[in-house]
Amino acid sequence: xxxxxxxxxxxxxxxxxxxxxxxxxxxxxxxxxxxxxxxxxxxxxxxxxxxxxxxxxxxxxxxxxxxxxxxxxxxxxxxxxxxxxxxxxxxxxxxxxxxxxxxxxxxxxxxxxxxxxxxxxxxxxxxxxxxxxxxxxxxxxxxxxxxxxxxxxxxxxxxxxxxxxxxxxxxxxxxxxxxxxxxxxxxxxxxxxxxxxxxxxxxxxxxxxxxxxxxxxxxxxxxxxxxxxxxxxxxxxxxxxxxxxxxxxxxxxxxxxxxxxxxxxxxxxxxxxxxxxxxxxxxxxxxxxxxxxxxxxxxxxxxxxxxxxxxxxxxxxxxxxxxxxxxxxxxxxxxxxxxxxxxxxxxxxxxxxxxxxxxxxxxx
Amino acid sequence: xxxxxxxxxxxxxxxxxxxxxxxxxxxxxxxxxxxxxxxxxxxxxxxxxxxxxxxxxxxxxxxxxxxxxxxxxxxxxxxxxxxxxxxxxxxxxxxxxxxxxxxxxxxxxxxxxxxxxxxxxxxxxxxxxxxxxxxxxxxxxxxxxxxxxxxxxxxxxxxxxxxxxxxxxxxxxxxxxxxxxxxxxxxxxxxxxxxxxxxxxxxxxxxxxxxxxxxxxxxxxxxxxxxxxxxxxxxxxxxxxxxxxxxxxxxxxxxxxxxxxxxxxxxxxxxxxxxxxxxxxxxxxxxxxxxxxxxxxxxxxxxxxxxxxxxxxxxxxxxxxxxxxxxxxxxxxxxxxxxxxxxxxxxxxxxxxxxxxxxxxxxxxxxxxxxxxxxxxxxxxxxxxxxxxxxxxxxxxxxxxxxxxx
Numbered sequence: 001x002x003x004x005x006x007x008x009x010x011x012x013x014x015x016x017x018x019x020x021x022x023x024x025x026x027x028x029x030x031x032x033x034x035x036x037x038x039x040x041x042x043x044x045x046x047x048x049x050x051x052x053x054x055x056x057x058x059x060x061x062x063x064x065x066x067x068x069x070x071x072x073x074x075x076x077x078x079x080x081x082x083x084x085x086x087x088x089x090x091x092x093x094x095x096x097x098x099x100x101x102x103x104x105x106x107x108x109x110x111x112x113x114x115x116x117x118x119x120x121x122x123x124x125x126x127x128x129x130x131x132x133x134x135x136x137x138x139x140x141x142x143x144x145x146x147x148x149x150x151x152x153x154x155x156x157x158x159x160x161x162x163x164x165x166x167x168x169x170x171x172x173x174x175x176x177x178x179x180x181x182x183x184x185x186x187x188x189x190x191x192x193x194x195x196x197x198x199x200x201x202x203x204x205x206x207x208x209x210x211x212x213x214x215x216x217x218x219x220x221x222x223x224x225x226x227x228x229x230x231x232x233x234x235x236x237x238x239x240x241x242x243x244x245x246x247x248x249x250x251x252x253x254x255x256x257x258x259x260x261x262x263x264x265x266x267x268x269x270x271x272x273x274x275x276x277x278x279x280x281x282x283x284x285x286x287x288x289x290x291x292x293x294x295x296x297x298x299x300x301x302x303x304x305x306x307x308x309x310x311x312x313x314x315x316x317x318x319x320x321x322x323x324x325x326x327x328x329x330x331x332x333x334x335x336x337x338x339x340x341x342x343x344x345x346x347x348x349x350x351x352x353x354x355x356x357x358x359x360x361x362x363x364x
Numbered sequence: 365x366x367x368x369x370x371x372x373x374x375x376x377x378x379x380x381x382x383x384x385x386x387x388x389x390x391x392x393x394x395x396x397x398x399x400x401x402x403x404x405x406x407x408x409x410x411x412x413x414x415x416x417x418x419x420x421x422x423x424x425x426x427x428x429x430x431x432x433x434x435x436x437x438x439x440x441x442x443x444x445x446x447x448x449x450x451x452x453x454x455x456x457x458x459x460x461x462x463x464x465x466x467x468x469x470x471x472x473x474x475x476x477x478x479x480x481x482x483x484x485x486x487x488x489x490x491x492x493x494x495x496x497x498x499x500x501x502x503x504x505x506x507x508x509x510x511x512x513x514x515x516x517x518x519x520x521x522x523x524x525x526x527x528x529x530x531x532x533x534x535x536x537x538x539x540x541x542x543x544x545x546x547x548x549x550x551x552x553x554x555x556x557x558x559x560x561x562x563x564x565x566x567x568x569x570x571x572x573x574x575x576x577x578x579x580x581x582x583x584x585x586x587x588x589x590x591x592x593x594x595x596x597x598x599x600x601x602x603x604x605x606x607x608x609x610x611x612x613x614x615x616x617x618x619x620x621x622x623x624x625x626x627x628x629x630x631x632x633x634x635x636x637x638x639x640x641x642x643x644x645x646x647x648x649x650x651x652x653x654x655x656x657x658x659x660x661x662x663x664x665x666x667x668x669x670x671x672x673x674x675x676x677x678x679x680x681x682x683x684x685x686x687x688x689x690x691x692x693x694x695x696x697x698x699x700x701x702x703x704x705x706x707x708x709x710x711x712x713x714x715x716x717x718x719x720x721x722x723x724x725x726x727x728x729x730x731x732x733x734x735x736x737x738x739x740x741x742x743x744x745x746x747x748x749x750x751x752x753x754x755x756x757x758x759x760x761x762x763x764x765x766x767x768x769x770x
Contacts, residue, residue, distance in 0.1 A: 062396045066414040067371025271374035273407040349483075 019229040020218040021261060024237040027289045038236070040304050045350025046087070046235045047295050050079040051310070052317045053103035054292065056112055058117065059321050064270045068329065069119040073100045074266040076103040077233075078289030081197045081260035083107045085165065088246050091131055094151045094164035095142040099137040100197075100264075101167045112324035120328060123338040133162075145181030145194060152249070153190040163191040165242075171202025171214055182257065186223035191249035193242065194257045197232060203268040204277035220257035232260030233291040263289075271334035286336055307350030336362065366415045368399065368437040370430045374406035380430045382436070383408055391419045399437055402430065417441040423500060478505035485510050550642040561704035569699040569737045570748045574756045577730045582762050597635070597689045598660035599759070600712055604629045604687055605651035606768045607754040613743045614708040614751055615684050625742055632701055634683035635663065637670040644670045645703060647683040652770065691715055693730070700737045707742045710755070711735045732759070 023032045031038060057076050064072040075082065082103035089095065089108060097105050102115050109132045118125025118137065126136035133151075138144035148166035155162040172178050173196060185192045196216050200207045213219060220227025226248075230241045238260055245256035263286045267274045274280060287293070299305035340347060340355040347355065370380055383401040387393060398410035399419075421438040424430055476494050478486075482505055489510070497515045498505035547555070579599065584711040587593055608615040608631050616627045631652055634645040646666035648659060669675045686703040686710040700709045713733040720729050734755070738748045758765040 007514055059396070062412045065371070065373065065409055065411050067369070068414065071375055267407070270409075275408075 019215045019227060020229045020257070022228065022237050022241060023234050024240060024295055025234050025298050027294055029134055029234075029294060029299075029301050031298075032237075035138050038298075038302075040164070040299070040302055042239075043236060043295060043299065044304065046080075046083060046239070047086075047292070047299065047310075048313050048317075049083045049107055050103070050235065050292050050295070051313060052320070053079045053083060053106060055314070055317050056102065056106065056115070056321055059117070059256045059325070060124045061266070061270060063116070063325070064119075068325075069116060070121055071269050071271045072119050073269045075100045075103055075264060077263045077265045077286070077290070078197050078199060080235035080295075081195075081232035081238055081262045082167075084235040084241040085121075085193075085258070085260070087239055088242035089163075089165065092133065092160075093246075094133040094135070094148060094155075094162065096135045096148040096151075096164065096166045096247050097137050098144070098169065099139055099201050100169070101137065103138075104167060108132060108134060112230075112321060113327045116324055116328040117331065120334070122331075122334045123342070124331075142175035142177035142181070144168070145172070146184070148194075149181050149185045149188075149190050149192050149255075152192045153184075153188055156189075156191060158253070161191075161250045161252075163193060163246055165193040165195050165298055167195050167197065168197065169202065170198040170200065170207050170216060171205065171210065172196070173219060174202070174210055179221075182220065182223045182225065182255070185255035186225045186260050189252070189254040191252070192255040193245045193249060194255060196244070196257065196259045198261050199264045201264070201278065203272065206278075214261060217257060217259040225255050225257060227257045227259065229261065231261045233289050233294060235291055235295060262291075306313030365418060366417065366441040367435045367441045368411070368413065368439060369433050369435050370402060371411075372432060373402065373409050373411075375406050377404045377432070379429055379431045380404040382424045382426050382430060385422060385424075385426055386410075386554050387419050387422070387437070389422055391417050393417065393419060393439065400424075411436075413437075413439060415439055415441040423577050476505065477502060482507055482510060489514055507768065512711050525546065534686060549643070554642050557704065558701050564704060565702050566740045567702060567737050568740045568745065568748065570745065570752055571697050572734050572736070572756055574691065574732045574734060575720070575729050576732045579759055579762050580715070580730050592694070594656070595660050595663060597687075597712075598656050598663055599637075599765075600687060600710075601633050601648060601651055601659050602656050602769075603755050603758040604633060604659060604763060606709060606758060607751055608685060609652075610754055611747060611751040613643070613747055614738065616707055616742060617684075617705045618707070618739065618742050628684040630684070632682045632684045634686040634706075635665070635666065636686060636688035636700075636703075636709075637667055637753075638669050641673060642748075644675060644680070645686060646670050646675055646679045647681065649682060652684045685709070687712070697733055698735045700741060701734060702737055708736060708738045708751075710752075711737075 024036070026032055042159065052293040054076055057074050058070050060069065061074055063069045078100070086095070086104040086107035095108055102110070105128075106112060106115060109129050111129070114125055114127065116125070128134035135144065135147065138147075142213055144167045145168060152162070152164035155164070155254075166181070168178070178194075181192075182194060184190070185194070198207065198216050202210055215227075215229055217227035217229040226245075228241050228245070230237050232238060238258075241258055245258060248254070248256060263283075265283050265286065298307060336358070337355070340351060340358070344351065373380065380402040381404075383403045384646040385400055388397050393399060393413045393416065395414065395416045396412040399413045400411050402409060402411055417439040419437060420440045422436070423438070424434075424436045430436060476483075477498060477500075478493060483493055485507060486496065489509065491513055493505065493510075496505050496509050497503075499509055500506045503625070510755055512538050557629075564590050576596075579596075583594060583596065583599075612627050613625070615631055616625050618625050630650045632647050632649045634647045637644050637646060646669065648654070648662050648666065651659065654662070666675070666679060669679060683703060683706060685706055686700075688700055688709065690698065691714045694714050696713060698711050698713070700711045711734060715730050715732045717728050718731045719726050720731065721727075722729070734752065736748060736752050758768065
């Protein structure tokens with residue numbers, strides 16, 4: 001006990017909540033837990049999925065530069081975070097992606113063609129395969145967290161064990177919706193996984209200018225839910241953490257906030273130039289922690305990285321992408337009138353006016 | 365031959381500068397191989413070839429500015445099919461026809477103040493919301509107004525007007541009537557300035573009547589004797605300047621950020637002037653240092669500049685108070701909007717011969733109405749009335765004005 005208030009305050013230890021970064025595979029490819037079993041077959045499959053996502057992403061940028069799709073949001077560097085997390089879901093679960101989470105949606109079951117259609121501005125690019133609950137990408141920041149909380153809460157009320165995952169970035173944690181979502185999820189114990197890919201930049205704003213908190217995971221503490229910080233470039237660590245959170249949510253033990261620490265090498269979207277707000281030489285250092293490279297190092301150390309097999313896989317993926325491009329470009333012309341539907345059940349007067357004006361434009 | 369054109373690299377880019385050419389004529393390129401780097405306002409981007417083939421022609425050179433859609437490089441493609449695929453043109457979709465709302469109704473609808481729920485309620489009951497009288501703040505239509513409207517028995521004249529309105533709109537639709545003008549340039553600037561002022565400043569307007577019989581007769585005899593004319597505005601400006609010395613609070617501006625009311629060193633009076641393009645406010649600087657004649661000269665000169673649209677930036681800057689003489693056009697009273705961030709604006713209205721009571725007798729005098737708007741954050745009604753009284757005193761008794769001259 002202390003005798004005065006000032007000495008009490010002096011001695012008061014600052015709340016120091018440590019949210020260590022979990023890794024299963026070190027950047028050099030070695031095992032982080034020597035006594036753990038590592039499922040090599042699973043990891044090989046992860047490797048191919050990440051390769052597929054990366055090749056898709058690069059193709060999409062090229063298509064944008066060739067004027068064949070609209071503005072595109074690249075995700076290169078974030079494949080492990082997305083694929084590791086999406087792999088832990090089961091059919092029936094709900095996925096609420098942003099515009100940068102195509103590696104997650106394609107892992108969960110979206111076809112590449114559908115994703116291309118989305119970036120062509122087509123409404124059919126939002127439609128998931130039958131039986132998969134993949135929502136259209138949320139372009140407004142953090143709104144989908146509330147949707148995910150609502151959907152998962154509904155499942156719980158219906159007595160189902162389905163869970164929902166909301167994807168978002170570091171910038172989204174500065175939005176009110178993020179805190180509302182966490183609070184509601186916490187208060188109602190909803191089966192929600194709040195999955196943050198911290199890529200350190202909210203468009204051009206670096207994370208240190210955005211928040212004083214040292215981690216994003218620690219923001220869970222205030223809502224008395226679990227916060228876990230994981231290396232987002234370690235696909236296995238992400239998968240394990242996500243599987244843990246999904247299992248917990250399924251059995252009714254509430255939401256989890258996962259912070260997957262990662263990096264995007266490229267621009268926020270094809271409409272901005274990262275060299276204007278970021279020293280791109282950092283990318284060189286970051287490449288050494290790259291998710292694909294790290295897994296390759298691991299697989300080589302395990303003696304299961306078969307170059308011929310990877311080359312064959314690369315070829316197969318290239319063909320799959322080419323076919324997807326061909327199909328979406330051959331698709332019937334989209335109906336431009338679609339853009340006036342679906343937000344309101346019945347068109348509002350101002351929307352109707354815009355639609356009429358548009359009709360005049362296209363018919364004149 | 366595949367023609368590689370500049371596409372929209374960012375959101376809403378119209379042109380770009382050729383930064384680097386990665387290929388030469390005769391080079392073989394593969395699909396997605398970078399061919400050219402283009403710099404725009406937003407990005408510098410490598411543009412990859414959509415086709416595999418041989419470079420046949422390079423139309424641009426480094427440093428050239430290229431517009432959207434302009435051909436940059438021609439490639440002899442290995443795959444003819446790809447050419448047609450990427451150069452496919454969009455066919456125009458035929459639109460379904462829908463019943464249209466008359467444009468005029470839309471215009472009126474946009475000017476109706478009502479919450480979405482209230483609008484919905486009106487639609488549910490089949491009421492044209494623009495026919496409902498709003499009793500809420502700023503004539504906003506409330507749910508109660510809709511209820512009252514429903515209960516109101518339909519008056520026959522309402523129906524008549526409604527029919528005429530429909531006929532009119534049908535007639536108008538057939539003739540090419542201009543239903544809008546662009547909101548831009550000076551009009552938009554005025555809009556922004558007025559909105560800023562009204563949003564930031566709690567306006568109060570004080571009215572006063574000034575007996576200018578004596579002033580008018582003096583002015584007339586001056587013109588008669590000197591053969592020169594003198595504008596009343598010049599006298600008004602002088603009277604304002606003298607009054608501002610007695611009530612400097614109206615020659616100040618509020619700096620909210622610093623929490624200060626800043627008194628201005630000089631009296632610079634802006635004159636609200638009508639011009640074809642819209643309202644403009646040239647400023648007579650340092651009125652204290654000018655004689656009424658000099659004010660008159662500057663007034664004439666600035667008005668001419670304003671009307672011929674030749675005002676320079678310096679003519680429009682530095683105002684500390686604004687006066688508006690709308691008397692020549694007409695009007696009784698007004699509630700002028702302060703020229704932000706100033707504190708007061710004084711409007712002079714039409715001078716009218718009016719029967720008034722003087723010494724228990726009804727006599728005819730020339731009365732001038734004035735409207736004085738002030739910033740109630742900075743000053744109170746007491747100050748505003750005192751200030752206006754001082755202006756009134758100087759204009760009613762020109763001798764007082766003479767005495768106050770420096």
